[in-house]
Amino acid sequence: QITLKESGPTLVKPTQTLTLTCTCSGFSVTTTGVGVGWIRQSPGKALEWLALIYWDDDKRYSPSLKNRLTITKDASKNQVVLTLTDMDPEDTATYFCAHKLDWSWFEPWGQGTLVTVSS
Amino acid sequence: DIQMTQSPSSVSASVGDRVTITCRASQDISSRLAWYQQKPGKAPNLLIFAASTLQNGVPSRFSGSGSGTDFTLTISSLQPEDFATYYCQQANSFPLTFGGGTKVEIK
Numbered sequence: 001q002i003t004l005k006e007s008g009p010t011l012v013k014p015t016q017t018l019t020l021t022c023t024c025s026g027f028s029v030t031t032t033g034v035g036v037g038w039i040r041q042s043p044g045k046a047l048e049w050l051a052l053i054y055w056d057d058d059k060r061y062s063p064s065l066k067n068r069l070t071i072t073k074d075a076s077k078n079q080v081v082l083t084l085t086d087m088d089p090e091d092t093a094t095y096f097c098a099h100k101l102d103w104s105w106f107e108p109w110g111q112g113t114l115v116t117v118s119s
Numbered sequence: 120d121i122q123m124t125q126s127p128s129s130v131s132a133s134v135g136d137r138v139t140i141t142c143r144a145s146q147d148i149s150s151r152l153a154w155y156q157q158k159p160g161k162a163p164n165l166l167i168f169a170a171s172t173l174q175n176g177v178p179s180r181f182s183g184s185g186s187g188t189d190f191t192l193t194i195s196s197l198q199p200e201d202f203a204t205y206y207c208q209q210a211n212s213f214p215l216t217f218g219g220g221t222k223v224e225i226k
Binding site: 015037046047048060061062063064092096099101102103104105106107108109110111112 | 120151153155161162163164165168169175206207210211213214215216217219220222
């Protein structure tokens, strides 16, 4: 059974860097074909894709956030890490990680973690 | 970026009703479209991928159709557990993009 779980701070201050960890189980982040993505959802708003990392360390980023985003993976811990620099209240959202299927749809998703940006 | 436009943004329906949600892509995405269901406070669940393929475990009252730029999600007979928000997502090219969502509410 594939599961993913996000972890990280629930509150960050403006200008700080957010680091979120996605702990994966039921699959290896280094198995050929595997990808893990990050998607966020501001309160009451639609889903926004952020980044995707493949088994071979290839990466894709949302152009609107590319300068602030970094996605990496730690094979030894079977984790995927997302960092977002220079946090702003507009970055307040629930952040989800998800397992990529086929072309680039996602299933399953982690439960999500709400991150609030406030001083 | 490919823009995904869903309509309607909300729909009120009764149990047993047939509900249709549309999603339009700003350019041709072939059949690289997925539909998700999201309930309040929960993560999205994949319902349909490749425009018309039902994900394992999803009830057959859900169906998807379309290709190119116009897509449809249909719930043939709405059940109480189907009241949720539905999103489309294109997987044709990066950046991946989602529609604005359609909230299916109880009439």
